[in-house]
Amino acid sequence: MAKITLQSLAHTYLDEPQSPEDFALQELNHDWNDGEAYALLGPSGCGKSTLLNIISGLLIPSHGRVLFDGKDVTDLPTADRNIAQVFQFPVVYDTMTVRENLAFPLRNRGLPASEVQDRVSRVGDMIGMTDVLDRRAAGLTADAKQKISLGRGMVRDDVNALLFDEPLTVIDPHMKWELRTQLKKLHRDFGHTMIYVTHDQTEALTFADKVVVMYDGRVVQMGTPVELFERPAHTFVGYFIGSPGMNVFDARIDGSKAQIAGTRFDLKTGYKLNGGSTKIGVRPENIRLGDHGLPARVKRVEDVGRHKIVRLDLGGQEVAAVAGEGAQIPSGGTHVQFVEGGVNVYENDWRVPPADGEPPLEQNTKDAA
Numbered sequence: 557m558a559k560i561t562l563q564s565l566a567h568t569y570l571d572e573p574q575s576p577e578d579f580a581l582q583e584l585n586h587d588w589n590d591g592e593a594y595a596l597l598g599p600s601g602c603g604k605s606t607l608l609n610i611i612s613g614l615l616i617p618s619h620g621r622v623l624f625d626g627k628d629v630t631d632l633p634t635a636d637r638n639i640a641q642v643f644q645f646p647v648v649y650d651t652m653t654v655r656e657n658l659a660f661p662l663r664n665r666g667l668p669a670s671e672v673q674d675r676v677s678r679v680g681d682m683i684g685m686t687d688v689l690d691r692r693a694a695g696l697t698a699d700a701k702q703k704i705s706l707g708r709g710m711v712r713d714d715v716n717a718l719l720f721d722e723p724l725t726v727i728d729p730h731m732k733w734e735l736r737t738q739l740k741k742l743h744r745d746f747g748h749t750m751i752y753v754t755h756d757q758t759e760a761l762t763f764a765d766k767v768v769v770m771y772d773g774r775v776v777q778m779g780t781p782v783e784l785f786e787r788p789a790h791t792f793v794g795y796f797i798g799s800p801g802m803n804v805f806d807a808r809i810d811g812s813k814a815q816i817a818g819t820r821f822d823l824k825t826g827y828k829l830n831g832g833s834t835k836i837g838v839r840p841e842n843i844r845l846g847d848h849g850l851p852a853r854v855k856r857v858e859d860v861g862r863h864k865i866v867r868l869d870l871g872g873q874e875v876a877a878v879a880g881e882g883a884q885i886p887s888g889g890t891h892v893q894f895v896e897g898g899v900n901v902y903e904n905d906w907r908v909p910p911a912d913g914e915p916p917l918e919q920n921t922k923d924a925a
């Protein structure tokens with residue numbers, strides 16, 4: 557396995573870029589640690605495939621370098637990077653059996669027959685295809701063929717990295733869950749460096765140690781699922797992660813005092829700001845309804861099983877709050893309060909940490925007084 561370093565990496569598909577908007581990938585500098593599982597998450601067109609293709613060698617970046625364990629591989633073709641890749645759609649040899657397909661990357665490298673057999677039966681089990689190992693791939697469904705592709709990607713344990721580009725798109729929902737669990741187990745057992753591209757937050761958050769969130773050609777945050785949830789570095793991360801996403805309010809902030817829709821309140825901690833546009837982000841899970849706080853009006857209540865989502869109007873801004881299954885929701889006028897530690901402050905859409913430092917993350921969910 558290898559540590560992957562991206563040095564001043566950027567990419568434009570244009571020959572003569574005129575402005576930052578002409579870049580599909582804005583400049584980034586990152587280390588992807590050896591043995592960690594990363595998810596690359598973001599909406600369509602944000603640059604995920606561009607970045608993955610640069611790492612895999614399918615695309616030579618217009619700017620910057622890619623290093624594997626300190627060795628510059630920027631100009632090396634995919635075949636010389638010693639990586640395994642699984643794409644959105646199956647790549648299998650139809651004339652071969654499932655077993656031969658799975659064994660192919662191992663035989664190619666001259667592994668002894670007994671080792672090939674061992675690994676193939678283990679991977680066959682992992683993808684739920686033990687019973688059909690001796691069937692030809694030609695007659696199988698697209699779903700089954702994609703499982704073979706996944707298995708082939710996972711069968712070698714000597715690759716620098718395993719790269720997945722939306723590999724579960726054609727898999728049925730139950731098997732998706734199963735395969736994700738298996739991929740996680742594979743990572744625990746073998747410690748591959750894995751990069752998994754997806755636009756599905758559930759997939760990203762359940763699979764990865766670290767999630768890399770991309771937006772508009774930029775990496776806006778690289779963090780653990782808890783960090784992304786509790787401290788979104790950019791308002792986009794707050795909005796994109798979570799269901800519903802984070803509420804983002806236009807706010808005036810002066811030291812430790814804030815004002816939303818004409819009502820002032822105490823943030824309990826100060827923020828050093830530089831005169832940019834300021835916002836406050838609060839997760840729906842960190843909003844309580846009651847007799848005190850910011851005046852709001854209940855617009856509707858959505859019952860989603862284990863909890864309710866309350867949609868409110870706060871001075872013209874829409875707010876979502878999560879309430880317990882049995883909670884009594886007032887109709888019409890009410891007040892909203894923010895849970896202490898559940899408030900994030902943003903300037904020009906980037907998070908500003910409290911001036912006196914961050915409290916530990918696990919203490920972040922105490923109820924407000």
Ligand SMILES: Nc1ncnc2c1ncn2[C@@H]1O[C@H](COP(=O)(O)OP(=O)(O)OP(=O)(O)O)[C@@H](O)[C@H]1O
Pocket residue numbers: 569580598599600601602603604605606607755
């Ligand atoms: N071969 C290409 N030539 C020109 N522009 C491209 C090319 N491939 C991608 N782009 C552009 O680069 C930007 C990033 O695309 P990319 O495919 O990397 O995004 P993505 O996040 O992987 O999207 P998706 O999830 O839809 O695959 C988009 O604006 C896209 O139109």
